[in-house]
Amino acid sequence: MPPPSVPSLLGTEFPFNFLHAEIIKYYIEKHEANKAKRAEFLESTRLSEDSQILESDRNVYNHFALRGNPETRIEALGYRVGYALVEKVARDIPRLSTELEKMKFICKDFWMAAFGNSNSAQFPPFQNIYVVQDNKFFTVASLAEGTQYLKEAAIYLAFPAGVVRGALANLGIKSVVQPTIETLPVVKFNVHLHKSV
Amino acid sequence: MLLCISILAADQPPLYFRCIPCDASRENDLRLFVYSSLDVFDEKATSSRPDQELFLGSLFLNNKFKSYGYLTNTQIKFLAVIDATNPTLKEQDLRALFKKVHQGYSAAICNPFYELGTPIQSRALNALVDNRVD
Numbered sequence: 135m136p137p138p139s140v141p142s143l144l145g146t147e148f149p150f151n152f153l154h155a156e157i158i159k160y161y162i163e164k165h166e167a168n169k170a171k172r173a174e175f176l177e178s179t180r181l182s183e184d185s186q187i188l189e190s191d192r193n194v195y196n197h198f199a200l201r202g203n204p205e206t207r208i209e210a211l212g213y214r215v216g217y218a219l220v221e222k223v224a225r226d227i228p229r230l231s232t233e234l235e236k237m238k239f240i241c242k243d244f245w246m247a248a249f250g251n252s253n254s255a256q257f258p259p260f261q262n263i264y265v266v267q268d269n270k271f272f273t274v275a276s277l278a279e280g281t282q283y284l285k286e287a288a289i290y291l292a293f294p295a296g297v298v299r300g301a302l303a304n305l306g307i308k309s310v311v312q313p314t315i316e317t318l319p320v321v322k323f324n325v326h327l328h329k330s331v
Numbered sequence: 332m333l334l335c336i337s338i339l340a341a342d343q344p345p346l347y348f349r350c351i352p353c354d355a356s357r358e359n360d361l362r363l364f365v366y367s368s369l370d371v372f373d374e375k376a377t378s379s380r381p382d383q384e385l386f387l388g389s390l391f392l393n394n395k396f397k398s399y400g401y402l403t404n405t406q407i408k409f410l411a412v413i414d415a416t417n418p419t420l421k422e423q424d425l426r427a428l429f430k431k432v433h434q435g436y437s438a439a440i441c442n443p444f445y446e447l448g449t450p451i452q453s454r455a456l457n458a459l460v461d462n463r464v465d
Binding site: 224227 | 403
């Protein structure tokens with residue numbers, strides 16, 4: 135089928151990488167600041183003589199203070215983006231009726247339009263889990279090759295994981311997308327599909 | 332003559348409904364007609380052709396109205412109702428119309444201030460109906 139006519143990513147890849155890095159930095163800093171504030175609040179209530187922290191208070195407090203961690207928030211951003219993007223990309227193609235067709239669409243056309251790359255392998259599904267491997271994923275492409283920065287690189291995959299999840303959700307498939315890295319820049323996305331029928 | 336356009340999604344209140352300016356009872360008739368056509372939608376979507384197309388064709392007819400449907404890959408339904416007594420619009424025109432509605436819809440979705448699932452307010456979509464009255 136003819137490739138979707140979405141402008142190629144190459145022109146905008148450069149500014150997007152900067153924006154993405156700043157978003158990540160912002161959320162991490164905000165999270166740290168919130169943690170510090172919470173600790174300070176706890177300290178001050180502990181030291182003040184008029185108040186005591188009862189067990190019930192602690193639960194309420196935790197409930198209030200519990201903000202999502204950066205990964206969850208960034209993934210939620212990606213969800214909205216993926217939801218809208220798939221509407222654009224899937225506009226001119228014929229109908230996708232089966233789940234397999236939809237996954238193929240995501241792995242080929244949508245991946246090319248959204249991430250500018252072709253992934254080399256789409257393993258046949260094992261019990262509803264598709265493994266999509268991309269050999270040079272663009273958000274981590276500029277990090278050092280190999281295994282040096284695995285932990286730091288993990289958060290750079292939160293946004294794309296959200297994009298894939300949002301895309302699948304708009305096509306009618308509930309899923310959970312988990313990115314994993316063994317060696318940079320090869321990234322595997324484990325897509326767990328929720329069985330709808 | 333095009334009477335109204337409606338966009339509906341599964342499990343959600345109607346996303347968009349716009350008809351040509353007319354009195355309230357006619358608008359109610361149109362809404363009722365749109366909802367009755369929804370059943371035909373499901374029939375056509377599941378049964379018919381090894382559908383390569385998104386345009387579903389004529390859905391429902393009564394003495395006054397005739398409706399056409401279009402189902403996107405993301406399970407969004409577009410419906411257009413035309414006047415049965417005055418068939419100036421042909422199927423080709425409707426296909427082109429639905430393409431424009433699809434473009435307008437994906438543009439509205441891409442608006443970051445738009446909350447998914449709420450009614451769509453889009454000048455581009457409104458213009459589609461208003462400009463067709465003549």
